[in-house]
Amino acid sequence: MNVAEIFRDQVPGLVRQHSDMAARIGACLQFDFEGEGGGTWSVDLAVPGGSVLDGPAQRPDCVVRMEAAEFLRLSGRPAEEWIAAYLDGRIRVTGNMVVLLKMRKVLAGAFG
């Protein structure tokens, strides 16, 4: 599984599965994955039904940056490991972090 497969094949289904929660969040989160296998993906829950974009959002509310390899390593791992990665700077967050924490519940099925 690589980053593109997770965002292309799994995340749209999670947005549909959690459509009520997604609508309540109503914000856009952008992921910038660096390094080999990286790229930019955006999960926009501000539009009706939500959408997953292969590329940057026009006006993301929050941007998460990390190495693609780190993301793949953490996927499926317990929350403690994600928190540790954030605290030591392997995950960097700009913009409204509340959006990330809320969207985590929608994306948990793919990220862990």
Next chain:
Amino acid sequence: MERGEPMGDLQRDEAGIRFHYDLPPEFFATFLDSGMNYSCAYFDEDDEPLEAAARRKLELIARKLRLRPGDRVLDIGCGWGGFLFHAAAEHGASATGITLSPAQADFVRQRAEEHGLSDRVRVELVHALAMPYAPESFDKIVTVGAIEHISDLPKLFTDCARLLTPHGWMLVHGMSRPWPLYQRNRNEPPGAESKFLREQIFPVGELIPFREHIAALEVGGFEVVDVENITDHYTLTLLRWLENLQSREEELFAQGLVDPTRLRAQVAFLAGSAVGFQDDGIRCYQTLCRKISAAIERPPLPLRRDYLERISQ
């Protein structure tokens, strides 16, 4: 704060409080209002600036307490003195604050000197469960955002009643956990978020159901006069603090004022707390109460509640 270590040991409490509140005041100043109020403000409108809302909160408390010139006020867990200075400068009160953080106490003393209020603003390093004051030393007591760190509320409020003059007023401003969630958490091992809070933010403290606040007030000897749910004000406050802190995050990294891990933890804590309030996992109440003084005739309260509305304006 979600589920810290059980408390009771005074030294452990002190170490736990110092872990968070002894971070440099300059760090907290980057996201708090100029009065350094580290508890929720009181907003007139959703988009009101934090500064005005923080000041309104102080005035709301002063008016609920019916603060008058010359009143001797005790602030339990006074932080950096936001209410002490308001009570002394705006209402002519003689204000005493207690904290376990030497950094906070130094800050209050210095600010008191700068503002020429050293004669009316006093701060002492005192544990809330070991207050050394004589009976009836105070006319009013306030505690804002501190009971979350105090393990024995019945003892605290019993001591408060002892320290107040007959029918003295007290205002308790504190967070609580909705009962169903509290019960569920008690039956589960601590989750990642609880561990994060205990290790990175508040080593001591716990959010308990609001009914335990009320029960402790009654055990302590207080008549509950009014309860105001200010939960939504806390959400707005946290979003302002978060915005302020995140806007200066890079600058703070460069300055090295605090360890980068602590800085990131603070950002996550503010964001997580905002989500906690929005998801109905945390509530905040202001509880106004009056000491029961059975030997003296009970002064009547206003028959209608609208006097509180006038206070709020």
